[in-house]
Amino acid sequence: MQTIFVMVKCELGKAYQVADQAVQDIEQVSEVHSISGQYDLLMKCYLPQDLDIGRFVTENIQTLSGVRDTFTLIAYKAFA
Numbered sequence: 001m002q003t004i005f006v007m008v009k010c011e012l013g014k015a016y017q018v019a020d021q022a023v024q025d026i027e028q029v030s031e032v033h034s035i036s037g038q039y040d041l042l043m044k045c046y047l048p049q050d051l052d053i054g055r056f057v058t059e060n061i062q063t064l065s066g067v068r069d070t071f072t073l074i075a076y077k078a079f080a
Contacts (some may be wrong), residue, residue, distance in 0.1 A: 002047050006061055007039035007071040014066030015040040026060050039071065 010018045019032040019041055031044040047056055057072050 002049055002051075002053070003075040004045050004047060004053055004057075005073040005075060006043045006045060006057060007035070007073070008041040008043060008061065008067055009038065009069040010040045011066045011068055018064050018066040021064050021066075022061065025064075028056070028060070039069075 008018060015034065019034070022029045022032055022041075022043055026045075028045045028047055029043050030046055033042045033044075034040065035042045043061065045056070047053065053072065053074065057070055061067065062070055
């Protein structure tokens with residue numbers, strides 16, 4: 001498994017709708033947090049090692065209704 005975090009900028013007034021839709025419709029999304037700053041949401045996703053991260057984000061998260069922009073972080077386990 002690989003872990004990624006996707007920061008999501010939403011259309012005005014759509015953050016709750018986007019968060020709900022992500023949790024309900026995308027099984028790889030394990031958590032969604034509301035954040036302050038340039039982006040509205042932080043999504044934690046667990047993906048199989050062989051799944052293309054860019055394709056996952058563009059086909060699953062960026063296509064959610066109300067999403068304006070995304071920024072993806074790839075996380076590696078630093079400590080055993």
